[in-house]
Amino acid sequence: MRRYLRVVVLCLACGFCSLLYAFSQLAVSLEEGAGGGGGKPQAAAASWLAGGGRGAGRGAGSAGPAAHPGRSDRCKDFCLCYWNPYWMLPSDVCGMNCFWEAAFRYSLKMQPVERVHLAVVACGERLEETLTMLKSALIFSIKPLQFHIFAEDQLHDSFKGILNSWSFLQTFNYSLYPITFPSENAAEWKKLFKPCASQRLFLPLILKEVDSLLYVDTDILFLRPVDDIWSLLKKFNSTQIAAMAPEHEEPRIGWYNRFARHPYYGKTGVNSGVMLMNMTRMRRKYFKNDMTTVRLRWGDILMPLLKKYKLNITWGDQDLLNIIFFHNPESLFVFPCQWNYRPDHCIYGSNCQEAEEEGIFILHGNRGVYHDDKQPAFRAIYEALRNSKKKTTVCSSHYYSPLSHSCPSMLFIHSEM
Helix, strand or coil: CHHHHHHHHHHHHHHHHHHHHHHHHHHHHHHHHCCCCCCHHHHHHHHHHHHCCHHHHHCCCCCCCCCCCCCCCHHHHCCCCCCCCHHHCCCCCCHHHHHHHHHHHHHHHHCCCCCEEEEEEECCCCHHHHHHHHHHHHHHCCCCEEEEEEECHHHHHHHHHHHHHCCCHHHEEEEEECCCCCHHHHHHHHCCCCCCHHHHHHHHHHCCCCCEEEEECCCEEECCCHHHHHHHHHHCCCCCCEEEEECCCCHHHCCHHHHCCCCCCCCCCEEEEEEEEEHHHHHHCEECCCCCCCCEEHHHHHHHHHHHHCCCCCCCHHHHHHHHHHHCHHHEEECCHHHCECHHHCECECCCHHHHHHCCCEEECHHHCCCCCCCHHHHHHHHHHHHCCCEEEEEECCCCECCCCECCCEEEEEEEC
């Protein structure tokens, strides 16, 4: 009986060794198939994956022996600078981790890189403001960006000249489009609110090949990666097609609930300066409305709404969006005010609690505050980003002063020129 038991144990040991050998050979084939010799860039990528994302990626390579002198438990770091068959590994390296690292590196190479699609509409004197917004997106972004820039014809050459001169072209692509409206009502759409602002309403119909899109006004500044707001798309439920922030958090100073002469979303309406869209769903959806019992698609509902409410709307396309989502509230995802922080959130006292607790994520300088002295903090951030050429590091301190009624103070520590 003992003889049989010994044979079984020996067979199990041989099988385990064979399995480990098979893993090692598979890892070799993965490395060779990915076209890499296991150099430091791939190791940094594996470290990024093992570290759980962005924070580890920025410190890629820091988990190696140089970062921990005298340590021999490199298996726990899960970050190797090279790979060898397990029988040739030093005693302080775990062969199984080598296999998984190689697999991670292979999958990283095989997966296509997702681009974040960002759209803006620029007319008149908005060239510099738009470029500053695009620069802020590039400074803080992680994933590559695809810019969709809708601009008047006379601005196209200026956009091309400046965007082509930026040294980080490898991190983004851009497409320039003319301002276009339905031909039969073009003049009426163009003069609605500010010049060209209503162009955003037609983005799902123009960018037919784009699945999802982040639209922003020209006076937007990103203070954290665009990737973060882009990730909110994954939080949409099955009925939601777009996301915006409330127009106000405090009803006592709200505009829509006090002055609007048309339907609006929720208690205080929504602000369309930052709008995240699943455009595939927008194109497919049939919208409820107060004009007919028949539900209408996006391209069919806009003009009838304008004809019905054009004498009652004040904020143009934003009012039309409020009307649409008033009748279709299940279609809107509402994100906090820190994703669309405006002077309204601090000019009458601090009324954006999320910004106080976690900071401002996206700054919206409406009312022209980037270009006057009414809100020095807003202007300081704009000028620092406008003048930066390579890298800007921002350290912010958020507070509200009841004496001065000032907006949150932002202290810029470093701006590399």
